[in-house]
Amino acid sequence: MPLQxxxxxxxxxxxxxxxxxxxxxxxxxxxxxxxxxxxxxxxxWPFEELLQNEGVPTAEISTRFLAPSRHGxxxxxxxxxxxxGRSALGYRIDATCNxxxxxxxxxxxxxxxxxxxPTAWPEAIRAKLKxxxx
Amino acid sequence: MPLQxxxxxxxxxxxxxxxxxxxxxxxxxxxxxxxxxxxxxxxxWPFEELLQNEGVPTAEISTRFLAPSRHGxxxxxxxxxxxxGRSALGYRIDATCNxxxxxxxxxxxxxxxxxxxPTAWPEAIRAKLKxxxx
Amino acid sequence: MPLQxxxxxxxxxxxxxxxxxxxxxxxxxxxxxxxxxxxxxxxxWPFEELLQNEGVPTAEISTRFLAPSRHGxxxxxxxxxxxxGRSALGYRIDATCNxxxxxxxxxxxxxxxxxxxPTAWPEAIRAKLKxxxx
Amino acid sequence: MPLQxxxxxxxxxxxxxxxxxxxxxxxxxxxxxxxxxxxxxxxxWPFEELLQNEGVPTAEISTRFLAPSRHGxxxxxxxxxxxxGRSALGYRIDATCNxxxxxxxxxxxxxxxxxxxPTAWPEAIRAKLKxxxx
Numbered sequence: 001m002p003l004q005x006x007x008x009x010x011x012x013x014x015x016x017x018x019x020x021x022x023x024x025x026x027x028x029x030x031x032x033x034x035x036x037x038x039x040x041x042x043x044x045w046p047f048e049e050l051l052q053n054e055g056v057p058t059a060e061i062s063t064r065f066l067a068p069s070r071h072g073x074x075x076x077x078x079x080x081x082x083x084x085g086r087s088a089l090g091y092r093i094d095a096t097c098n099x100x101x102x103x104x105x106x107x108x109x110x111x112x113x114x115x116x117x118p119t120a121w122p123e124a125i126r127a128k129l130k131x132x133x134x
Numbered sequence: 135m136p137l138q139x140x141x142x143x144x145x146x147x148x149x150x151x152x153x154x155x156x157x158x159x160x161x162x163x164x165x166x167x168x169x170x171x172x173x174x175x176x177x178x179w180p181f182e183e184l185l186q187n188e189g190v191p192t193a194e195i196s197t198r199f200l201a202p203s204r205h206g207x208x209x210x211x212x213x214x215x216x217x218x219g220r221s222a223l224g225y226r227i228d229a230t231c232n233x234x235x236x237x238x239x240x241x242x243x244x245x246x247x248x249x250x251x252p253t254a255w256p257e258a259i260r261a262k263l264k265x266x267x268x
Numbered sequence: 269m270p271l272q273x274x275x276x277x278x279x280x281x282x283x284x285x286x287x288x289x290x291x292x293x294x295x296x297x298x299x300x301x302x303x304x305x306x307x308x309x310x311x312x313w314p315f316e317e318l319l320q321n322e323g324v325p326t327a328e329i330s331t332r333f334l335a336p337s338r339h340g341x342x343x344x345x346x347x348x349x350x351x352x353g354r355s356a357l358g359y360r361i362d363a364t365c366n367x368x369x370x371x372x373x374x375x376x377x378x379x380x381x382x383x384x385x386p387t388a389w390p391e392a393i394r395a396k397l398k399x400x401x402x
Numbered sequence: 403m404p405l406q407x408x409x410x411x412x413x414x415x416x417x418x419x420x421x422x423x424x425x426x427x428x429x430x431x432x433x434x435x436x437x438x439x440x441x442x443x444x445x446x447w448p449f450e451e452l453l454q455n456e457g458v459p460t461a462e463i464s465t466r467f468l469a470p471s472r473h474g475x476x477x478x479x480x481x482x483x484x485x486x487g488r489s490a491l492g493y494r495i496d497a498t499c500n501x502x503x504x505x506x507x508x509x510x511x512x513x514x515x516x517x518x519x520p521t522a523w524p525e526a527i528r529a530k531l532k533x534x535x536x
Contacts, residue, residue, distance in 0.1 A: 013304055013315050014297050014427070016420045018185055018473055023416065024192050025162035029282050032159060036281055047281050048340030051152055058158050062196035068250065071420055072316030116202065147438055147449050148293070148431050150286045152339055157282065163416050170415055181415050182474030205286055206450025286453055292460050293430035300427060319420055326426050330464035336518065384470065 003081040003129060005042045007034035011073040021068040027103055028061070031093055034077045035109070043128050053114050059088070061107035073097045084129045087111045087118035137215040137263060139176045141168035145207040155202040161237060162195070165227055168211045169243070177262050187248050193222070195241035207231045218263045221245045221252035271349040271397060273310045275302035279341040289336040295371060296329070299361055302345045303377070311396050321382055327356070329375035341365045352397045355379045355386035405483040405531060407444045409436035413475040423470040429505060430463070433495055436479045437511070445530050455516050461490070463509035475499045486531045489513045489520035 009030050017023040039056075040046040050056065069075060076096050083090030093105040113119045121129065143164050151157040173190070174180040184190065203209060210230050217224030227239040247253045255263065277298050285291040307324075308314040318324065337343060344364050351358030361373040381387045389397065411432050419425040441458070442448040452458065471477060478498050485492030495507040515521045523531065 012301060013319070013419060014300055014425065017415060018418045018420065018422045019189050019191075020420045021191075023166075024195075025159050025166060025416070028159035028162050032157075032282055033280060046340060048338070051281070051339065055153050057153075057155070057202065058199055060196070060198040061158075062194070064194040065192055068191065070316070071319065072314060146435060147285060147453070148291065148434055151281060152284045152286065152288045154286045159282070166416055167414060180474060182472070185415070185473065204450070205453065206448060287457050287459075289459075291434075292463075293427050293434060296427035296430050300425075323421050325421075325423075325470065326467060328464070328466040329426075330462070332462040333460060336459065 003042065003131060005034070005038040005079045007037055007077040007079065009033070009075045009077065011069050011071055011075060013071060015069075016071045019068075021070055024063075024065060027063070027065075027095075030075070030077060030095075031061075031105060031107070034079055034093065035091070038079050043125055045125060054119070055112045055114075055116070056089075056109045057112060057116075059108045059110050061105055063103060063105040065103045066101045069097060069102050073102075075102060081129055082106070083108075084121070084126060086120050089121075089129065137176065137265060139168070139172040139213045141171055141211040141213065143167070143209045143211065145203050145205055145209060147205060150205045153202075155204055156207075158197075158199060161197070161199075161229075164209070164211060164229075165195075165239060165241070168213055168227065169225070172213050177259055179259060188253070189246045189248075189250070190223075190243045191246060191250075193242045193244050195239055197237060197239040199237045200235045203231060203236050207236075209236060215263055216240070217242075218255070218260060220254050223255075223263065271310065271399060273302070273306040273347045275305055275345040275347065277301070277343045277345065279337050279339055279343060281339060284339045287336075289338055290341075292331075292333060295331070295333075295363075298343070298345060298363075299329075299373060299375070302347055302361065303359070306347050311393055313393060322387070323380045323382075323384070324357075324377045325380060325384075327376045327378050329373055331371060331373040333371045334369045337365060337370050341370075343370060349397055350374070351376075352389070352394060354388050357389075357397065405444065405533060407436070407440040407481040409439055409479040409481065411435070411477045411479065413471050413473055413477060415473060418473045421470075423472055424475075426465075426467060429465070429467075429497075432477070432479060432497075433463075433507060433509070436481055436495065437493070440481050445527055447527060456521070457514045457516075457518070458491075458511045459514060459518075461510045461512050463507055465505060465507040467505045468503045471499060471504050475504075477504060483531055484508070485510075486523070486528060488522050491523075491531065 015022045015026040036047045078094045080092050088110050090108050095102045110118050149156045149160040170181045212228045214226050222244050224242050229236045244252050283290045283294040304315045346362045348360050356378050358376050363370045378386050417424045417428040438449045480496045482494050490512050492510050497504045512520050
């Protein structure tokens, strides 16, 4: 079973647009927050350390918005590791509210050095990414 | 030739992250601004009118980030209409800086009524979406 | 002793600018999140309910940024009620990290009805705002 | 007559909240964009150059929101230089729509070196800041 990580986010006033639903660029901030917390809590590698000499820019992300989310909704973003490459990490996000799907994303990020060159994951991180999440 | 629309956006301080490059959720704000200006200038249907009784939520968007953009870069987002459905609109975005690709996106948005139900495009809008952009 | 409310916020990647410190407009999102949580948890009046037929727009806010905050810093925003008017609420925010001041704000928000007209606080809310916070 | 600079900003979808009016933290992004463009166009010192080795963090800002702004409103932010210190710059912002006041701010920013230490303005910049704006 792949490594998974769960992130809770209430839909706040700041996330919502004049139609009263979450503005889709805000979902990408939530996804970024989820990935940041995943690195911190699941991998033990907080962004504030990682960013000193390395980076993990997003290379691609595909997102489907299945149903709108409203102010006050309590979202759960479930991150699942889908691929561990030499320097790449594939993951998907399933965002639900009370079990109903709201949006889903598939993304790839890349571990780079200070110059932006793709660089192999540290062995300890690779081991954690590949470990059985259950 | 499909309808196209060009949108200029300098990469500003607010767009950039601690790595000194544009933070990817900010690209989705730029894409939204581009689509909003396309509706205003190319279709003559500004969002502030459209939103009174209708909406155009994004149903899906797939984005590839090809090269980082830095503070001060002058981006050009070229929107190309790729599909005009009964209530859907497919488009792609090619974002370049001095001709070099930075990111590209394919997206679908849907015309909905006040209740969120997909609704056919008004005939005048459909005609503009289908007209030869050259 | 006036009513107080404490809100924790780690400085995340999304908050930081190319100088590696929190971008000041992001502090106002933090303040708004703090006020939203104060209404929810201290007053039992979540924004998603309040906003159905009323509003609490900010009338004025004065902020002093005393020291920069960096990615990873764990901020504590302490909200103190400073004035309860017929329809106005004055509060101050003291933001600290490990006890050291980072920024402080004084603000006034106003309870309005759907038309935007200032409206007296409901009696139960006024009572809570005026209760001894200790 | 002090140096002044005018900045135009349409209120866009992304700026607006569920109440259909501009979300106040977004005004601080507009103010920051205005100051960034002032440095670029009025002082000839774009932030993307300035930020290489220096910074201009905001030290304090006081804002009064006089009337709400709605999606589609065309705002004009008028920046007026109010004080030129050794390393500080005081300015005010008067934001109007068709001549009617929407918000006003008074702020101080400080010229700092890479370490964050306040540093005198370059003489050429000081001269421009003090020149008669008419």
